[in-house]
Amino acid sequence: MQHTISVIVENDFGVLSRVATLFSGRGFNIDSLTVAPTNEEGLSRMTIVTRGDDQILEQINKQLNKLIDVLKVLDFTDGSAIERELALIKVAAEDDARAEVLRVVDIFRAKIIDVTPKSYTIEATGNPLKIDGILELLRPLGLKEVVRTGAVAIGRGAKGWNG
Amino acid sequence: MKMNGARIMLECLKKEGVDTIFGYPGGTVINLYDALFDFKEIHHILPRHEQAGTHAADGYARATGRVGVVIATSGPGATNTVTGIATAYMDSIPMVIITGQVPTPLIGNDAFQEVDIIGITRPCTKHSFLIRDVKDIALTMKKAFYIARSGRPGPVLVDFPKDIQIAQSEFDYPETVEIRGYKPNLSGHPRQVEKAVAMILESHRPVMYVGGGTVLSDSAEPLTELARTLTLPVTTTLMGLGSFPESDELSLGMLGMHGSYCANMAMSNSDLIIAVGARFDDRVTGKLSTFAPHAKIIHIDVDPTSIKKNVPVDLPIVGDVKDVLLKMIKQTDKNKEKLAGFVAALTPWHSDITAWKEKHPLGYKQSSTIIKPQFVIQKLRELSDDDAIISTDVGQHQMWTAQFFQFNKPRTLLTSGGLGTMGYGLPAAMGAQAAFPNRQIISICGDGGVQMNIQEMATLVQNRLPVKIVILNNNFLGMVRQWQELFFDKRYSSTCMELPIDYIKLADAYGAKGFLATKPGDVESVIKQGFEEKGPVIMEFMVAREEKVLPMVPAGASLNEMVLNA
Numbered sequence: 259m260q261h262t263i264s265v266i267v268e269n270d271f272g273v274l275s276r277v278a279t280l281f282s283g284r285g286f287n288i289d290s291l292t293v294a295p296t297n298e299e300g301l302s303r304m305t306i307v308t309r310g311d312d313q314i315l316e317q318i319n320k321q322l323n324k325l326i327d328v329l330k331v332l333d334f335t336d337g338s339a340i341e342r343e344l345a346l347i348k349v350a351a352e353d354d355a356r357a358e359v360l361r362v363v364d365i366f367r368a369k370i371i372d373v374t375p376k377s378y379t380i381e382a383t384g385n386p387l388k389i390d391g392i393l394e395l396l397r398p399l400g401l402k403e404v405v406r407t408g409a410v411a412i413g414r415g416a417k418g419w420n421g
Numbered sequence: 422m423k424m425n426g427a428r429i430m431l432e433c434l435k436k437e438g439v440d441t442i443f444g445y446p447g448g449t450v451i452n453l454y455d456a457l458f459d460f461k462e463i464h465h466i467l468p469r470h471e472q473a474g475t476h477a478a479d480g481y482a483r484a485t486g487r488v489g490v491v492i493a494t495s496g497p498g499a500t501n502t503v504t505g506i507a508t509a510y511m512d513s514i515p516m517v518i519i520t521g522q523v524p525t526p527l528i529g530n531d532a533f534q535e536v537d538i539i540g541i542t543r544p545c546t547k548h549s550f551l552i553r554d555v556k557d558i559a560l561t562m563k564k565a566f567y568i569a570r571s572g573r574p575g576p577v578l579v580d581f582p583k584d585i586q587i588a589q590s591e592f593d594y595p596e597t598v599e600i601r602g603y604k605p606n607l608s609g610h611p612r613q614v615e616k617a618v619a620m621i622l623e624s625h626r627p628v629m630y631v632g633g634g635t636v637l638s639d640s641a642e643p644l645t646e647l648a649r650t651l652t653l654p655v656t657t658t659l660m661g662l663g664s665f666p667e668s669d670e671l672s673l674g675m676l677g678m679h680g681s682y683c684a685n686m687a688m689s690n691s692d693l694i695i696a697v698g699a700r701f702d703d704r705v706t707g708k709l710s711t712f713a714p715h716a717k718i719i720h721i722d723v724d725p726t727s728i729k730k731n732v733p734v735d736l737p738i739v740g741d742v743k744d745v746l747l748k749m750i751k752q753t754d755k756n757k758e759k760l761a762g763f764v765a766a767l768t769p770w771h772s773d774i775t776a777w778k779e780k781h782p783l784g785y786k787q788s789s790t791i792i793k794p795q796f797v798i799q800k801l802r803e804l805s806d807d808d809a810i811i812s813t814d815v816g817q818h819q820m821w822t823a824q825f826f827q828f829n830k831p832r833t834l835l836t837s838g839g840l841g842t843m844g845y846g847l848p849a850a851m852g853a854q855a856a857f858p859n860r861q862i863i864s865i866c867g868d869g870g871v872q873m874n875i876q877e878m879a880t881l882v883q884n885r886l887p888v889k890i891v892i893l894n895n896n897f898l899g900m901v902r903q904w905q906e907l908f909f910d911k912r913y914s915s916t917c918m919e920l921p922i923d924y925i926k927l928a929d930a931y932g933a934k935g936f937l938a939t940k941p942g943d944v945e946s947v948i949k950q951g952f953e954e955k956g957p958v959i960m961e962f963m964v965a966r967e968e969k970v971l972p973m974v975p976a977g978a979s980l981n982e983m984v985l986n987a
Contacts, residue, residue, distance in 0.1 A: 268602055283544045320726040326548045329602045
């Protein structure tokens, strides 16, 4: 089962390798990982999309919590969070395909951010499933390059992670 | 008063109550050693290899319960500590490893003797620090010691660049430390404790399964009190040996791959396992799918990751083992009226256990012509001091020591349980002897492992550390040979040592005494002579070459499928 975890970490030397070492050393999967500083001084936030059964997910949570540099592990289950991902997509677009690409971009409320006579570059944001969807439709037209950020997630409701 | 970073480091160690350190000088710690030259409050011992220095710090920590400290230079000095660090990490031993590092402007340039030791040791340390400013030394060391000794203890590495050792600053040691991402949960939840005691009082075939966490948290006393009050049978892991007296009739001895028949049968037939500071390691559980099929499990551990890692748990209690046991004693006291009935109802269970003990006690076939290794271990127990500290290497002699020595006191067995490090025993004994100059320290080795750190004979002699080294010599890498005999059709691939070593001459070369026993009649006199000697000693016993450690649960088999005679 795929699962999204947010990890609040000290913005310290080596913290990313500690997390990565933990996942590789214990044979946990990482589907995607993003990391950037938060609004609070000295803290960064990682969003990790991982897979495993309940027992593995419990271990991942506990093992992350055990790292000294980890302040908090937020385990988002059952739609308790909003997830977004950004993708930059370079797609071949000549002749009839140009109009088709524009239609798809319109349907997915994406944006064209670069144009050449032979291609469009698209910026798409949304739930990772939506990104999968637009890629699915563009694939037959000829994907030249795809860059995805990996999901970021934030809990629903009025409360911040810290209450 | 301003002082340089090297001196500040030593002042930090002093503030942490460190009196003995092990270390090896080199280019990037030369400033630290210069400061040490007239820093009289800390006794420094120079091993002959950084790995041995690290094991010595580990042995010191295990024997005393304090944080062991080792210093190594950058590059090869640092990489030599890795086996020692991994050994300590697997057994949760509190240590601080200080490694020199090339000057900060050179880091990343492939400078002479530069290695990314933090990167190399990341998976086998509890935490690590690179000090990048002389002003950070004190706070870093305060954190390092706090992390090493608190919660589930472990090794912490501090990488200390040369330019930071030279830079000047004021020394101001923080009184307290707060790490926002690190708050070990030490206090067992009272409701969970209540439930645990209720579960015990409802059980009919309970077993306490006790691991190294009980030793680490100095909980032998409350453990013994609770077990005796409730008349609970107690089995320990290798790491738990000594936390409950094996002389007590409630003791089942060690369980697992080379555990006693009664311990493994008790686990397999139990209806309630109370795991105390143990982690359900594969050498303990055997085949997981058939492990303790009838038992509910209560798991007490300070580290939440240990709980439900290998086996499902019915009642987890996260907390310091001592805190939880003391609360369980109180809770048992509140249920006094149920106690007599509970204890009476355990009679059939106790009779089952007695029957298992009688059916297949630990044993071996004595010989009048060849020395049996188990006999040497029994004689060592008989002739050694009550508070003697035993260290072992890894392999057959380690299992025979665990089976036959009979450990009655905590912190009297130093052994690499998790990592299984050959070459651990001799330097660990050295560390224990440095901590307790007047106690009897016995390093029991095989002829394989002893050669992995034999150079420490020099350290023992130089520092007048009278460690008694016992070599059970079968001229084989015995444990691997045993597996080859049982599972590989006696194809002894690279397990015969072939070249016999004259250990008596070797002892002499280092300025120590050596004694040799070749027949059973020599054993007692050699041990006595060895113990009487004031300095370090090698006692070599030529033992039965193809003796096996039994019983044995073959890898992948269930606990109750023991090979008893092979």
